[in-house]
Amino acid sequence: MAITFQPSAYSGLVDQDNGMVSREIFVNADIYAEEQERIFTRAWLFVGHESQVAKPGDFFVSSMGEESVILCRDRQGEIHVFLNSCMHRGMKVCRYDEGNTPIFTCPYHGWSFATDGALVGVPFYKDAYHEELDKSQWSLIRVPKMVNYKGGIWATWDPNAPDFLDYIGGFKTYLDILFDGWDGSEGGTEIIGGIEKWMVPSNWKFPAENFIGDRYHNISHRSVDLVGIGPSGQGRRDNSEREGAKSLDVSFPERGHGTVMFLRPEHAQPVPSYQNDPIVADYFYQCEIARKERQGQLWRILAGPGTIFPNMSFLPRQPRSIAVWHPRGPDQTEVWRWFLVDRSAPPEVKEFLRQYYIRYSGPAGLTEQDDMENWNYAHSASRGAMARRHHYNYQMGMGYAVTDFEDGGLKLDGTVLDTTKARAGEQNQRGFYSRWREFMAARDWDELATWRNGNGSAC
Amino acid sequence: MVVANDPLAMLLLKQDVEAFLYHEANLLDDRRYEDWLDLLTDDVRYWVPMRRNVKFGELEREFTREGQDINWFDEGKDTLTRRVNQILTGVHWAEEPLSRISHLVTNVEIVGVTPSASDAEEVALRCRFIIYRNRVATETDILVGRREDTLRRGDGGWRIAQRQVFLDQNVLLAKNLTFFF
Numbered sequence: 001m002a003i004t005f006q007p008s009a010y011s012g013l014v015d016q017d018n019g020m021v022s023r024e025i026f027v028n029a030d031i032y033a034e035e036q037e038r039i040f041t042r043a044w045l046f047v048g049h050e051s052q053v054a055k056p057g058d059f060f061v062s063s064m065g066e067e068s069v070i071l072c073r074d075r076q077g078e079i080h081v082f083l084n085s086c087m088h089r090g091m092k093v094c095r096y097d098e099g100n101t102p103i104f105t106c107p108y109h110g111w112s113f114a115t116d117g118a119l120v121g122v123p124f125y126k127d128a129y130h131e132e133l134d135k136s137q138w139s140l141i142r143v144p145k146m147v148n149y150k151g152g153i154w155a156t157w158d159p160n161a162p163d164f165l166d167y168i169g170g171f172k173t174y175l176d177i178l179f180d181g182w183d184g185s186e187g188g189t190e191i192i193g194g195i196e197k198w199m200v201p202s203n204w205k206f207p208a209e210n211f212i213g214d215r216y217h218n219i220s221h222r223s224v225d226l227v228g229i230g231p232s233g234q235g236r237r238d239n240s241e242r243e244g245a246k247s248l249d250v251s252f253p254e255r256g257h258g259t260v261m262f263l264r265p266e267h268a269q270p271v272p273s274y275q276n277d278p279i280v281a282d283y284f285y286q287c288e289i290a291r292k293e294r295q296g297q298l299w300r301i302l303a304g305p306g307t308i309f310p311n312m313s314f315l316p317r318q319p320r321s322i323a324v325w326h327p328r329g330p331d332q333t334e335v336w337r338w339f340l341v342d343r344s345a346p347p348e349v350k351e352f353l354r355q356y357y358i359r360y361s362g363p364a365g366l367t368e369q370d371d372m373e374n375w376n377y378a379h380s381a382s383r384g385a386m387a388r389r390h391h392y393n394y395q396m397g398m399g400y401a402v403t404d405f406e407d408g409g410l411k412l413d414g415t416v417l418d419t420t421k422a423r424a425g426e427q428n429q430r431g432f433y434s435r436w437r438e439f440m441a442a443r444d445w446d447e448l449a450t451w452r453n454g455n456g457s458a459c
Numbered sequence: 460m461v462v463a464n465d466p467l468a469m470l471l472l473k474q475d476v477e478a479f480l481y482h483e484a485n486l487l488d489d490r491r492y493e494d495w496l497d498l499l500t501d502d503v504r505y506w507v508p509m510r511r512n513v514k515f516g517e518l519e520r521e522f523t524r525e526g527q528d529i530n531w532f533d534e535g536k537d538t539l540t541r542r543v544n545q546i547l548t549g550v551h552w553a554e555e556p557l558s559r560i561s562h563l564v565t566n567v568e569i570v571g572v573t574p575s576a577s578d579a580e581e582v583a584l585r586c587r588f589i590i591y592r593n594r595v596a597t598e599t600d601i602l603v604g605r606r607e608d609t610l611r612r613g614d615g616g617w618r619i620a621q622r623q624v625f626l627d628q629n630v631l632l633a634k635n636l637t638f639f640f
Contacts, residue, residue: 095512096511096512096513096514097511097512097513097629098511098513099513099514099517099520101514192528192529193523193524193527193528193529194508194509194523194528194529194530195509195529196509196529196531196631197509197629197630197631198630198631198632198633198634199630199631199632199633199634200634201634220552222548222550223545223548223550223551223552224545224551226544226545226548226550227541227544227545227548228541229538229541334630339529351526354527354528354529354533355533355534355538357529358529358530358531358532358533358534359534359538359541362531363531363631363633363634363635363636364507364531364532364635364636366541366542366545368635369551369553369554369635369636369637370551370552370553372553372634372635373552373553373634373635374552376598376634377595
C-alpha cells in the first residue's frame with residue numbers, strides 16, 4: 001500500500017485555524033486506504049439492534065467499515081459480533097442477510113462454526129489433521145469490545161478503545177433521545193422490519209457531515225417543502241413545537257460527535273402535533289407530558305440530526321432512524337438505514353410513522369432523494385486535478401461558539417453555537433474533521449483519548 | 460395462464476391490455492406525469508418491496524411485507540401525486556435536469572380475469588420490465604424485475620388499481636428512485 005501522507009501531513013489537510021479542509025481527504029485513494037486502518041479498526045461502530053436478533057440462533061449480517069460481520073445471538077442468549085470470513089481460507093461463512101441458524105457452515109471446505117463463533121466442525125479432522133489441529137485457536141474473529149446500549153449494538157476492533165460510554169461522553173444525552181421511548185422510558189424502541197441498503201456515488205464523509213448539522217442546505221429540500229409530506233400535512237416535518245425555541249448546534253470536537261437541536265423556552269408546555277390523525281396526535285401529546293415529568297429541563301431539547309464519529313448518523317425525532325455510511329472505496333458509500341418506533345406504541349401510531357418514514361427517507365424518500373444528488377455531484381466535481389488544489393470552506397460561525405452554554409437553568413455539555421439568528425453554522429463539521437485528523441495522525445488510543453488529559457481541542 | 464374457454468376473447472383482451480401497458484409506459488417516458496396519474500384508480504396500491512438473501516426453504520421471507528415493513532414504496536394515490544408534483548416544481552434537484560428514461564415492458568401474461576375475457580372488468584397480469592435511466596452526463600441505471608398489476612375498467616378505458624414491483628436487486632444500485640415503475 002502506497003502511503004503518500006505521513007501523519008504530520010494531515011494537519012495541512014484539515015486546517016482548523018482557517019476553517020478549511022482539503023478535497024484530497026474525500027477523493028484520494030491512499031488516504032481512503034489509511035482511513036480503513038486508522039479509523040475503522042479503532043472507532044466504535046454501529047452494528048445493529050438487539051430486536052434484530054431477538055431469539056437464540058438469530059443472526060443479522062452487518063458491516064464494520066468495508067468488512068462483513070455477523071451479529072448473532074448464541075444458544076445461551078448472549079450476543080456476539082464476529083468477522084464473516086472463514087478462518088481456513090476466508091470464504092464468507094454467511095451470505096444471507098438475516099435468519100436463524102444452529103451453525104454457520106463454510107461452503108468452501110466445510111469448516112463449521114457455532115453461533116458464538118467457536119470452530120466446532122472440521123472435515124477430515126481425524127485423517128487429514130491427525131486430530132492435531134487446536135480448534136479453540138481458530139474461532140471466527142470476535143470483536144474484542146462490544147456493547148448493547150439501550151438496544152443498539154456497537155463494536156470496535158481495538159481492545160484498547162475506551163468503553164463505549166466514555167467514547168460517547170456528553171453526547172449520551174442525544175443518543176438517549178434516539179433509543180429511549182418517546183415518553184422517556186429507557187430503551188423503549190424497536191426496529192421496524194426491513195433495512196434499507198443502497199449505493200451512493202460519493203465519499204462516506206459527505207453524508208456524515210451533512211447529518212452532523214448542516215442546517216445550511218435547506219435549499220436542497222425546496223421541492224419537498226412545496227409539495228408537503230409532513231405529519232400534519234405540510235412541509236417536511238412538524239414544526240409547531242419549535243415556537244419560541246432557540247436553535248443550537250452542539251459539538252464535541254474532542255470526540256468528533258455533533259448534533260443540531262431546538263431548545264424550547266424555559267416554561268414551554270407540550271403542544272399538539274401530528275394532527276392529521278387524532279390517535280397519533282394524542283399518543284405524542286401524552287408522551288410529551290410523561291417525558292416532561294421524567295426529564296424536567298432536558299425535555300426542552302428537540303433533538304435534530306446528528307453523527308457519532310465516524311459513520312453513524314441518526315434522526316432522534318421523526319423520521320426516527322439510524323444511517324450508517326459504509327465506506328466502499330473513496331468514491332462509493334453503501335448506506336444502511338434502520339427505522340425505530342416506540343415498542344409500546346399502538347398499532348395506529350406505528351403504521352402512521354412507517355408510512356411517513358417511507359415517504360421521507362432513503363432512495364425513494366421525497367426529502368432524501370435530493371441529498372443523494374448533492375453528495376454525488378459534489379464528490380465527482382471535486383476529483384479533478386484543479387479542483388483538488390482548492391480547499392472546502394468551513395468558516396461559517398467560527399469564533400462564535402461557547403463552552404459554558406446555559407439557558408434558563410439548563411447547562412449543556414459540549415461546544416454550543418447559537419444559530420437562532422444566524423440560522424446555520426459549521427462548527428459541528430469543523431469538530432468532525434478535527435477529530436478525523438486526530439484519528440489519522442494518532443498512534444493509539446492513549447493519544448486519541450485526549451479528554452483524559454483535559455486536552456480536548458475546541459474549534 | 461388462465462384457462463380460457465373463449466380463446467379468441469382472450470387473445471383480444473391480451474392485445475388490449477398490452478396496448479394499455481405500452482401507452483402507460485409512453486406517458487412516463489414522455490414525461491406526461493399528470494396524464495399518467497389519471498391512469499391510476501383513486502384507491503390504487505403501489506408497492507415495491509426490498510429483497511433479502513434468505514435460506515432455501517425460507518423464501519417467504521425474501522420480500523419485505525406490504526403494510527408492515529419498510530419498503531421502497533408502499534403507498535396510494537396521495538403520495539404518488541405528491542411525487543409527481545415534486546418533479547413539476549422544477550426545483551427537485553434529483554430530477555432537474557430531468558432524467559432520460561425508457562420503460563421496456565415484456566413477457567406479458569394475463570393471470571386472472573373477472574368476470575370473463577369477453578366482458579372483462581378486472582384483469583390481473585404479470586410482466587417483466589427493464590427501466591433504463593440516464594441523467595446529467597454519464598449517470599446510468601438499469602433496473603430489471605417483475606411487475607404484477609391489477610387493471611380495472613373505468614371511464615375511458617383501463618385503470619391501474621394495483622401495482623407490485625419485484626426488483627432483481629438486494630443492495631439497491633441506484634442512488635435514488637425518483638421515477639415510477
